[in-house]
Amino acid sequence: MPAIAAAALLHAMPPQDCAPNLLHNPGFEQGLQGWRGAGAGPDSVAHGGAASLRYHNPDDARYRTFSQTIAAQPGQTIAFGAWLKGRGLQGPSQDRGASVYIQSFDAQGRFLEGRYPAGIVGDSDWRPISARYRVPRRAARVTLGLYLRRGTTGTAWFDDVYACALSPQATLYPAGGRTLIETPQPQWLTVSSVLLDRQRKVIDQTKLRRYIADRQWLTYTPPPLPPGEYRLRQQVTEAATGRRRSSEIALDIGQPTPAVTIDGQGFTRRHGERLFPLGIYSTRDGDDDLARIAAAGFNSVLNYRYGLGKDADGFFRRSRRHGLQVIYAIKDLYAGSRFAPATRGSYAALAAAQVNRLKNQPNLLAWYINDELGLEFLPQIAARHQQVQRLDRHHPTFQVLNKTAALDDYYNSTDILATDPYPVGSEPHLRRTLHDTLQTVRAARGVKGAWMVIQIMDHAAYDSRRPARAPTEDEVRAQAWLALIGGARGLLFYSYNDLFYQQQRGRFERAAFAAQWRGIARVARQIRSFSPYLLTGDGVTLQLDGRAAARIFVRGDSALLLAANPEARTVTLRLTLPDGWRHQTERSLTMSLPPFGAVHLPLRR
Template sequence: MRERIAGCILVVMLSAGAIVSQPNAGAEAPPAAPVSNGGFEAGRADGLPTGWHGPARSFARDESIARGASSSLRYRNGDAARYELCTQRLALQAGAKYEFSAWIKTDNIRGGDAGGGAAICMEWSGKDGKWMGGHYPSGLTGTKDWTRVVGVVRVPREAASFTITCYGRPKTTGTAWFDDVEVRRVFDPPLDSFVAAPNYRGWLRADDPAEVRIRARLNLLDVQSGAEELKLEAALRDASGRVLARADARPKGESHELTLTVAELAPGGYQAEIRLLDGRGRELGRNLHELRRPEKAFGPRVTIDRHGRTIVEGKCFLPLGMYFSSINEKDLRLLASGKFNCVMPYGSPNREQMDMAQRLGMKVIYSVKDLYAGSMHCPKHIKTVADEERAVRDRLKEFRDHPALLAWYLNDELPQSFMDRLEAHQKWAVQDDPNHPTWVVLYQVDELADYVRTFDVIGTDPYPIGRHAPSMAGQWARQTVGTFAGARPAWMVPQVFNWGNYEKGDKSRLRSPSYEEMRSMAWQCLCEGATGLIFYSFYDLRRNVDVSFDEQWGRLTRVVSEIDSLADVLLSIEPTGEVRAEAVPGGKSWLHWTARRRGGRLFLFCVNNGDGEGEVAVTLPRPAGQVRLRGGGAGPAVKGRSFRDRLGKLEVKVYEVEEK
């Protein structure tokens, strides 16, 4: 399974539809390092380093091994059931961004779960002292010389206390040494932005509205000016530098959208500029966005329309797929029989496998996600960024014309420490293949905005069953779509596996999702704006210990077949009129809903996420004659423009409304 790690971003690169960030005029130099005795040179009588707190049976200051000076922190553990930490409290600024790091040396370290081993982490708690969260880079295992482990995170504004920790992940045994632990402030530019419209690669297509919308994100923590004094200015220029449109605004809050109204544009390149100014007219930040009006004859094989829908060979397409390890004909035939239409194999297919997928009517999301030097699964011959570029461009050119290709899979949860290369890979894909979008999947749901220049389609992978409530699926989908104000399509990754496939030790609390949970989670994502679902994963269905493949496959195909039968409805963009649906009673809402109109009928999708139950109160745009339940059963009685119906926990109902 994909390892969940974190990292940092320090630079941005220019690409089609990307930005150039100018220096932050309002930033100050980083303050003094907040870690005390990060080199472990000072010690106490109990053998531990000064300023650090942990059990002496697992941790000790070691003067015989050090990376730089004379000492290090040694971790030694022979009991996999023992889980102990060595921690220091930090004085950090809530809401700020930090890079934390340590050099780690290991001797026969054995880890438990994926990402285990000798590691560091940063955690935070609220004013009430309760743990709020943390950031956890993957640990080191085996025997390795000094290796720098890095994490970058923006701590919550609600946090009140912070810690840095050296430790062995759960079930870790062996010996490790830590040295040169550091925490430093990372200053983001005060202005970041992306093009909200046009929503795909900065392409101004003939059917797009005559406007360019730029969404600005302000980071004012390091700017001395008050927010009421700030001003945003935007301009659209042609290739000669002539200004075609201007807009300005006084931003309110941390995000603001500027609209540049444009007249008929000839094919060619354009540039949108957005600037942030303080009250004295001083420039605090500037972004440049590259735009292009394609030739009218240009029609990509696969593209994203202005509504976020996937368009394949000119027709709307709702991606319904699964993750695979590698593909074969037997499995693809089975997948197609379950109403799936695409596959994401980690094992990058050869031409024979791509031909097979095409023959069976299956689209392929082609993975190049491992071609990053230093990443966990990177081929050994890729050692530099130049090696990456050759490998990525060769693969793009080899398969970009294959009719089975749906999209390129560029990133599987890589941290921000890879950001410059993530942006470069997106740039290469845009340059070498105008006919297919890119897709990335992240678990870093609170960091999505930082990745905006690395993809065409975004996805996140909430896997709650066995750990959290099923409502996590809808929450993540809402946040994923909302981060980009609906201006980037989202192919979400729902859970169908048992976490026990990836964890060791006690698995009694872990299980596979039920049919009701899988159905609710999938529909939660769709109601919150997902435009595709790629389930994780096919190979897990063969090793889930608590339910047979046939049983779980049967449950899953019921879910997918239902969605497939409504794909034309879900992809419809006919105006619905004003529809409202509310959970009764109110409070913490368990309700997700969306509406579509197709062929003169109004469809309402209502989903219970399991956090409660009750009635849904619906108000329609006009009086209705009858409300039917899709799939059979009597619909609720309608009174004029409204009706009510009860939704039990995890229940999904699709209402088909006949209007008068």
């Protein structure tokens, strides 16, 4: 079964196929037994059995959830869902309605991440809502809940709720003609490979049977063929269970090197030369703004509002005038996604029109195909990735996720992976930046690009109830250093336009913006100056006591040492450089790093 079809079946999993169901009293046949929450009660209107949970909310200021803790373990994938019925469900925003969610917390009770699938609005008969969730490695408690989203009024019924752990299975991670097979336990596997030409005609087929204990690289060698663009479709099948996972990638034979590509160490190459993408998100695209961005040291810009009905050619032209590469967004062209534009045609046709019209822009760097969409959209994302590969072999696809536990699932649907921790104002430290970078680099497996998003925005820009709390220059620098230490091959700052959010509230201060931007620019220029060291791929991460992190980036007989403190307290850093390396004349270094302090030191052999 193709991966897309398998994923579609998984998302539609009915509760009766979920065994064992991790929930107690999922059909409310015992009233509210096992569920936490007040204000709702059992009802005889039911989807299955004789009861359901009914919740009526006439007050848009009231917000309640009905939940229970489930016995889920870190690393597990949970399929969850419920049947919902609604009457008069309405709210002021697009993010409204009734739905089901799952979320996790660490051992200290701090929120980690969650999945919140789109629910039902208005009047609706019984409808299934389902999604998947990968439990983070740091999770100590996982809860599933039912709710009306904030600001939603009306009546909702919930029934036949389910949550089940999916058993892990063998997976394949292709890298050109080589494919990494990983399996959760030793077993016999069959790996089949099918080579297709541009007309989707089968050119070659092979099948291998292997006993793999953990992980193994396999090589596919195509027969002698004329130069051209081909597709390699592969499938790994477990002999004991028959379960399958599939992938499909572009395989160029005798073709010119793409204009922009990801090399064997995960670096971006443009016209054959390595480039460290140092970009910034911005919906402001005037010449003054682009000039300011370029002068700050950035070499790339991502404007995710561009697309249908916009002057994309003008945006490319203005960006090019200021020496900026463009990461172009087609991230919203998915049925059912929050910002999908209205269309009478298909989203695939809209995406094809965008790609075909813009793929020859000389400063196009990558296609932005996903901004934090969950696993329920993965079949569409994978199809978009393959579509872009077929239409434009010269530019990679790029996506950003906010849940590191699911990174592996997205490997076969992109060329570049990134995550966006946004820790400032949400946590008292910056540890998540390093953690998420390490997880992103691990998931990229040295084959995909691994980039990171650095927070420069204030969370209050998206929630007026929060006090203003913009990241300081030290916090921006520490985030960036931690990402570089963790192995990021590119950085994107989020976001330039959010630095102006107070304009809409009548509280914008030009002097405050100028000071904040000067700090951001200082960090960006420093990173750009590091490029000769960042692009070698040669270096070593130092093992340190405590939370501080450090890495040496080597370039011949010189090197760059980066060190960062993710804590809101001063730490003393003691480290011994590898044999042969010195800072000035010293091999052993002791330094005091202030809260969120970050340093860079030159080293010599």
